[in-house]
Amino acid sequence: MKKICNLLAVVLFAAALIIPPALSVLLPREQVSLYENRTLATFPQLTARSLMSGTFVAGVEDYLTDHLVGRNQMLEAYVRLNRDVLGKPVVNDVYESDAGTLLAKLNYDHYDAEAVAWRMEQQLGELTALDELVSSYGGKFIFCGVSEQRRDRYDQYPDYLQPGTDTIDNAERLLFEGFRENGITSINMYEVFSAHGGQDAYYSKLDHHYTFAGARLTYETIMDTINLGRDEPLAVLRENDLVFHEAEGAFYGSYSRKIFNLQRVQETLLWAEPAEPIPFTRTDNGKEVEPAVFTPKEGYASYGSYMNGDIGETVIDTGRDDLPSVLIFGDSFTNPVEGLLYYSFDEMRALDLRYYDDMTLFEYIEEYQPDYVIALRDRMQYNQAVGNGVYR
């Protein structure tokens, strides 16, 4: 018995070591990881330098790990074992609430009133300067703050995962108080969503972004704010002016990806196009691309389909010189809004300053002098002076 067991152990171990890498070499390799939302590693180039520096071996390790046969199954098994067997509340930094919402695990907040006040004073100073710059050539600056799923669904966290909201709440309070004092036009979508049926109706349960309904309400609110200051209102795409579509395939949200879409709740992804379309050209980072505002993914639906994801600079030209121009900047919350916004303008420029580094925002505005400049920022980023929070 002992002999047989030992022989079996050796055979199984050898098989476990040899079969996975052998199959990984023989079977076709995927280029992209759907769940991780990234391209998989490519085989590194062997040079004397890469060999001696250790980067070649590190690259081989990355390649082997990324392309190991059964990798996705193992990643899924990890989620299942942790969630269903070990009963861990947080797996891959995601918590699933009793209501079925997936929420990111938050960092425990150590509120520092002085630090927040100082940081918000800096941010407000920058936004005020931006407002002055836009006003200097006759343009109009609008700050639109959207809420964020983690903050809106804060009550759905269990007590021990509630790290406090003082930093975020006070940053928001100081920012909007400052806007009022400095006469800067601002919109707080948290209040708008609350007045239109509450946050639940507008936020995804599987993704940290709002749903298309949330994006649409944000778009309408921005347009209504613009039109308040205009003698001749710009066209606004209301519900009846749109043809709605449901993206094909299961929806993979930023959080549901992390747990391999094993959550209880499933969602669909909506998008819309004008019932009366207008022709336009689209340029991404200086290159002309297909004139589309929604790019379906093969076999699944993703927030990244809106405007084809985060792009440093996008320009949509509708060729209607009689209409004003607009610049919108911000993180990925701007993407579904951009897909509607272009309709009302001659030219829409969209910047994601995390990926655009040809010019600073100030330089960009001075160069193009758009009639309207819209900052679309989410609540979690109000106090962050990085990416779309740096203007010059």
Next chain:
Amino acid sequence: MVFSSPLFLFGFLPALLAVYFAVPARARAARNAVLLAFSLGFYACGEPKFVFVMLASIALNYACGLLAGRERTRRLGVVLASVCGIGLLVWFKYTGFLLSSANGLFGLHLPVPEITLPIGISFFTFQGLSYVLDVARGTVAPQKNPLHIALYVALFPQLIAGPIVRYETIAAEIVERRESVDEMAAGIRRFCIGLGKKMLLANAMAAVADEVFGLDTAFLTWDLAWVGAVAYTFQIYFDFSGYSDMAIGLGRMFGFHFLENFNYPYISRSVTEFWRRWHISLSSWFRDYVYIPLGGNRVGPARHIVNIMAVWLLTGIWHGANWTFLCWGLYFGVLLLLEKFFLGKWIARLPAPLATLYAFVLAVLGWVLFRADSLPLAGQYLAAMFTPAAGVQRQTVYLLVEYRWEFLACVIGSFPVAKLCAKWRDWHSGLYALENLWAAAVFACSVVWMISSTFNPFIYFRF
């Protein structure tokens, strides 16, 4: 390269096993050559240029071993090996620390060079030195075949993180050893358990410890501080003993028998006993090559105290070039002296659970010194552990809920449950199958956890 990496598991190890066992067992020299070549390759994977440092160390110890084997040149061999070997270690490991400490202490402005530490240098330096010292003492004969010395120093299972293997332990096995299915199976099981200790327990405890030790000490409360300190206590044990298990298991796969490096240190009933059970190969190295040559306990009380403190100062600084390690060594030196001269009798009378708790708490406090980035931070951390505060932090509750199974497994795994199971196994041969199943399950979970550590999602869509 580390054992708990996909490249080792699915690249290096199967390749080595295939080539090694393709060579007939009677061609021992060829099998040794394969093992040596792969061992050098193993080291080169992580530190290509430092292979030359290791080769220099091997050449030095080989030559010094020959010198130490002759009556007339014995002293020269020992002095050369000690000065050059330790000089190499001091240069790579302690230059920065010594210069920055001199700058800090004496207000100097000496330039501090950035020197990359060759991985495993502390281990292979001590192994090489022990060989020369053993030759000089006549415990082992000098080895004339340089490839044997090279294989002894560079043998990949113990190369990077020990255990520190004495030449006499494997000298005979380098020349003549017997690989068999039984040995291979035993090695595989040991390797799987070691991998599980590292991937399933140590890494989970590391997540807890990193979160707590990463906090600003101003926000550290007693509950969080204790959770972090205990987590680190388990992390370092399961990480290091897991690595030793893997090394011992890998050695057995190729017919080598390394000595045990850990013996359930957290069940010790005194600090003295703890150090008989913790990192045994290092403790015995310092005992045999520093403490005893200094006179050990066969000297007057004052000299005895100096001997003990010298050994513990060196033990501390061996672990890293930082004042925290030095103080950690001295902390244990003082505790051992206290037990030797005052507390020993009292501790012996304590009920076993209380004595174990005493030794465990002192080990936990020691690990805080070991883990902290600086002495002031260690002080602040220790102060937080003993500063009472009302209630329990939410973060503490989260860490305990999230990692409850790992904490429980660490507590159970700190007791000699495996030893007990091994006894049962001998009662009924059918239990061998269970042991295999257990090892297979641990291996499978470890691989899943290993791959999951490479899960690297991007929130934003940007390929």
